[in-house]
Amino acid sequence: MPAEGEEMRPSEPIARAVLPQNAAGLLERLRARSPRVHCITNTVAQNFTANVLLAAGCVPSMTLSPEEIERFVATADALLVNLGTFDAERREATRIAIDAAREDGLPWVLDPVFIDRSPSRAAFARDLLALKPAVLRLNHAEFQILAGEAPTPDAATRFARAHGTVVALSGATDSIADAERVASIANGHPLMAKVTAMGCAGSALAAACLAVADNAFDAAAAALLMLGIAGEQAGANAAGPGSFAVAILDQLAALDAAALTAHARIDG
Amino acid sequence: MPAEGEEMRPSEPIARAVLPQNAAGLLERLRARSPRVHCITNTVAQNFTANVLLAAGCVPSMTLSPEEIERFVATADALLVNLGTFDAERREATRIAIDAAREDGLPWVLDPVFIDRSPSRAAFARDLLALKPAVLRLNHAEFQILAGEAPTPDAATRFARAHGTVVALSGATDSIADAERVASIANGHPLMAKVTAMGCAGSALAAACLAVADNAFDAAAAALLMLGIAGEQAGANAAGPGSFAVAILDQLAALDAAALTAHARIDG
Amino acid sequence: MPAEGEEMRPSEPIARAVLPQNAAGLLERLRARSPRVHCITNTVAQNFTANVLLAAGCVPSMTLSPEEIERFVATADALLVNLGTFDAERREATRIAIDAAREDGLPWVLDPVFIDRSPSRAAFARDLLALKPAVLRLNHAEFQILAGEAPTPDAATRFARAHGTVVALSGATDSIADAERVASIANGHPLMAKVTAMGCAGSALAAACLAVADNAFDAAAAALLMLGIAGEQAGANAAGPGSFAVAILDQLAALDAAALTAHARIDG
Numbered sequence: 033m034p035a036e037g038e039e040m041r042p043s044e045p046i047a048r049a050v051l052p053q054n055a056a057g058l059l060e061r062l063r064a065r066s067p068r069v070h071c072i073t074n075t076v077a078q079n080f081t082a083n084v085l086l087a088a089g090c091v092p093s094m095t096l097s098p099e100e101i102e103r104f105v106a107t108a109d110a111l112l113v114n115l116g117t118f119d120a121e122r123r124e125a126t127r128i129a130i131d132a133a134r135e136d137g138l139p140w141v142l143d144p145v146f147i148d149r150s151p152s153r154a155a156f157a158r159d160l161l162a163l164k165p166a167v168l169r170l171n172h173a174e175f176q177i178l179a180g181e182a183p184t185p186d187a188a189t190r191f192a193r194a195h196g197t198v199v200a201l202s203g204a205t206d207s208i209a210d211a212e213r214v215a216s217i218a219n220g221h222p223l224m225a226k227v228t229a230m231g232c233a234g235s236a237l238a239a240a241c242l243a244v245a246d247n248a249f250d251a252a253a254a255a256l257l258m259l260g261i262a263g264e265q266a267g268a269n270a271a272g273p274g275s276f277a278v279a280i281l282d283q284l285a286a287l288d289a290a291a292l293t294a295h296a297r298i299d300g
Numbered sequence: 301m302p303a304e305g306e307e308m309r310p311s312e313p314i315a316r317a318v319l320p321q322n323a324a325g326l327l328e329r330l331r332a333r334s335p336r337v338h339c340i341t342n343t344v345a346q347n348f349t350a351n352v353l354l355a356a357g358c359v360p361s362m363t364l365s366p367e368e369i370e371r372f373v374a375t376a377d378a379l380l381v382n383l384g385t386f387d388a389e390r391r392e393a394t395r396i397a398i399d400a401a402r403e404d405g406l407p408w409v410l411d412p413v414f415i416d417r418s419p420s421r422a423a424f425a426r427d428l429l430a431l432k433p434a435v436l437r438l439n440h441a442e443f444q445i446l447a448g449e450a451p452t453p454d455a456a457t458r459f460a461r462a463h464g465t466v467v468a469l470s471g472a473t474d475s476i477a478d479a480e481r482v483a484s485i486a487n488g489h490p491l492m493a494k495v496t497a498m499g500c501a502g503s504a505l506a507a508a509c510l511a512v513a514d515n516a517f518d519a520a521a522a523a524l525l526m527l528g529i530a531g532e533q534a535g536a537n538a539a540g541p542g543s544f545a546v547a548i549l550d551q552l553a554a555l556d557a558a559a560l561t562a563h564a565r566i567d568g
Numbered sequence: 569m570p571a572e573g574e575e576m577r578p579s580e581p582i583a584r585a586v587l588p589q590n591a592a593g594l595l596e597r598l599r600a601r602s603p604r605v606h607c608i609t610n611t612v613a614q615n616f617t618a619n620v621l622l623a624a625g626c627v628p629s630m631t632l633s634p635e636e637i638e639r640f641v642a643t644a645d646a647l648l649v650n651l652g653t654f655d656a657e658r659r660e661a662t663r664i665a666i667d668a669a670r671e672d673g674l675p676w677v678l679d680p681v682f683i684d685r686s687p688s689r690a691a692f693a694r695d696l697l698a699l700k701p702a703v704l705r706l707n708h709a710e711f712q713i714l715a716g717e718a719p720t721p722d723a724a725t726r727f728a729r730a731h732g733t734v735v736a737l738s739g740a741t742d743s744i745a746d747a748e749r750v751a752s753i754a755n756g757h758p759l760m761a762k763v764t765a766m767g768c769a770g771s772a773l774a775a776a777c778l779a780v781a782d783n784a785f786d787a788a789a790a791a792l793l794m795l796g797i798a799g800e801q802a803g804a805n806a807a808g809p810g811s812f813a814v815a816i817l818d819q820l821a822a823l824d825a826a827a828l829t830a831h832a833r834i835d836g
Contacts, residue, residue: 074630075343075611075614075630076614076615076618076630077615078343078344079344079345079347079348079496079497079615080615082344082496082497083495083496083541083542083545086494086495086496086541087494087540087541087542092496093414093417094342094343094344094384094385095384095385095386095387095414095418096385096387097385097386097387097388099420100386100418100420100421103417103418103419103420104414104417104418107417116630116631117630117631117632117633118631118633118636119631119632119633119657120633121387146629146631149629149639149640149643150631150636150639150640151639152635152636152639153636226622226623226821227619227622228615228618228619228622228628229615229618270818271815271818271822272623272817272818272819272820272821272822273619273622273623273817273818273821274619274623274813274814274815274816274817274818274821275814275815275817275818277542277619277814277817278542278543278545278546278814279539279542279543280542281540281541281542281543281545282538282539282540282541282542282543283540284540285494285540285541285542286539286540343611346611346612347612347613347615347616347764347765350612350764350765351763351764351809351810351813354762354763354764354809355762355808355809355810360764361682361685362610362611362612362652362653363652363653363654363655363682363686364653364655365653365654365655365656367688368654368686368688368689371685371686371687371688372685372686375685389655545810546810546811546813546814547807547810547811548810549808549809549810549811549813550806550807550808550809550810550811551808552808553762553808553809553810554807554808
């Protein structure tokens with residue numbers, strides 16, 4: 033029996049309830065469907081990215097070979113293009129992989145790592161952006177380079193509208209923006225910035241969620257929610273960045289729809 | 301004093317006792333001799349593979365450079381050829397390395413990762429198989445591609461006989477087959493499938509065991525027994541795939557001949 | 569109140585107190601300034617190296633692309649050149665990166681991994697040595713190849729003088745030598761030899777310390793002290809090499825100037 037007055041509590045705004053529920057649904061579909069995610073990513077991030085995808089219930093693959101990548105993409109459910117440690121091999125692989133993804137209607141994520149340190153990489157990122165990734169996942173410095181302005185929620189919305197993509201902006205608070213909506217995710221932990229490839233892992237999860245989602249906004253929000261909540265839980269007992277990186281994989285593997293809904297701190 | 305009736309217990313079948321004892325002997329030789337294992341392996345697996353080999357008491361090396369690899373192989377005790385993230389550089393390195401291994405009588409292991417996803421890689425694996433690896437370590441989907449039939453113990457024996465190799469088939473139960481024998485290993489843990497490069501680690505251990513073994517069947521069985529038992533012990537306390545990947549290295553480093561013999565669940 | 573006779577103890581030699589204090593100062597500057605360290609390093613070591621640098625408070629980058637590396641180095645504070653898994657791509661990247669570093673007055677570290685296994689790599693290391701790295705970090709077998717004699721403290725001093733560099737020699741006891749001084753560091757733990765890329769991590773920390781140091785001798789000593797003390801503390805509770813590799817990152821992130829000074833066991 034509800035305690036006296038319980039029915040008097042104002043209900044949660046609908047928007048706030050919908051996103052966590054959608055994310056919880058996507059998490060359940062990830063576990064049920066085990067989507068294949070092909071990753072063009074940097075050598076620093078490959079191992080952690082593969083383990084994050086496995087923890088989430090997905091099947092990662094990572095080849096870059098020009099003669100193989102088309103087939104890997106064609107038999108995958110989503111594609112990640114991460115520009116870290118970018119080189120001629122990765123450029124060629126990217127061209128082939130994106131062509132294959134577009135031909136097959138496969139959703140893909142662009143993660144323009146460190147374009148604030150490399151003008152040629154920034155130019156390449158702009159070329160890729162014109163090919164319309166479903167999600168652009170990046171940090172504040174990288175957004176500033178691509179957008180030419182500071183990463184406010186309004187700027188993210190404008191950018192999403194101009195480029196026909198969903199912007200997933202990582203930071204102390206994450207922002208997800210499409211042409212019409214913005215959501216803010218407060219989950220996360222400061223140690224996430226002290227483990228290499230954590231942002232890359234968020235992008236890989238966004239690709240995984242795209243494989244099972246109806247729309248890219250929900251997919252991007254679900255991915256950053258999952259990682260943020262797993263990070264929060266990992267941070268609760270971690271002794272530092274080493275044990276944190278281990279624990280976030282454990283927490284991600286253990287995360288279920290109920291825990292995701294209960295812990296989500298998302299406004300949108 | 302033995303409890304009443306203890307001497308009445310039927311003794312273990314000889315075959316069941318021999319394999320664990322052989323594996324225990326190989327483990328002791330690994331620790332005593334610290335064999336050098338040169339690994340051509342994928343960038344996702346390199347770090348974990350190196351740490352698995354170090355935990356087992358070996359000295360890993362990983363260069364792929366055409367001008368260096370012959371010398372590295374010539375000064376190694378065994379060679380691993382893993383086809384993950386395969387590219388032109390790895391193809392060239394593989395040709396040179398296998399030539400050097402054959403010239404020096406060095407045993408080598410073939411791990412045809414993901415050939416079920418790439419016809420060109422499967423064709424390359426067939427070419428390498430003709431060069432007679434001492435051990436072929438693979439999973440069920442990969443066996444199906446190479447053998448053209450489902451991975452039953454009988455099929456593994458037929459394949460081993462036809463190709464003059466030892467087949468080490470990983471799965472919920474592992475099977476080791478040569479032209480005449482099959483052994484089944486029941487050790488292992490479901491989390492082994494949730495950590496990237498775990499199969500690759502088994503192949504690397506098989507190469508290490510070949511360096512100190514009298515025959516390839518014993519080497520392959522010992523490698524998968526070591527990893528399976530370490531995995532079982534790691535799984536007992538792991539909170540998920542992150543802590544499991546850490547604990548399996550700890551358990552592998554701590555494994556001794558007595559524990560291996562005591563915990564082995566192998567039929568053959 | 570001091571126990572009777574306590575004031576009779578001879579005071580510590582000044583030299584023994586200066587080095588830990590200098591190292592403590594460098595640790596504080598690392599945390600305060602977050603130097604950018606560009607790393608040309610092998611694919612086995614990249615992830616661990618990045619996490620070690622993050623744990624120490626630095627910003628790692630790792631690209632090798634010929635068209636990008638000059639810019640990355642130009643916007644970095646120090647450079648690491650590690651010869652592991654060396655290939656044509658890394659050779660080209662190294663030439664460009666060292667040119668950029670020399671032009672900008674950026675300090676750099678040379679880590680000639682496994683030159684005892686590869687004559688062509690040893691020849692390349694000799695070429696690089698002529699370009700005067702601020703610090704040469706290596707193990708005993710590697711020193712023997714470059715110096716043509718056993719790695720005694722005297723030999724290290726002679727080598728440092730002849731080549732105008734600081735020699736940081738890793739082993740059970742680490743030795744740091746410049747043209748005039750030698751210091752010995754007794755901190756460390758046997759498990760450091762059972763985790764891949766631990767030596768590479770020491771070299772990366774040396775590069776980081778160079779970015780904030782007044783002289784290369786202090787930088788090299790500080791780097792190996794930090795890693796040795798973190799290793800000692802990690803080893804106290806580690807169950808094996810897996811948990812050790814995790815714990816050393818935690819300890820390195822938690823290390824502060826007071827703990828470094830208290831635990832340093834350095835003679836020089």
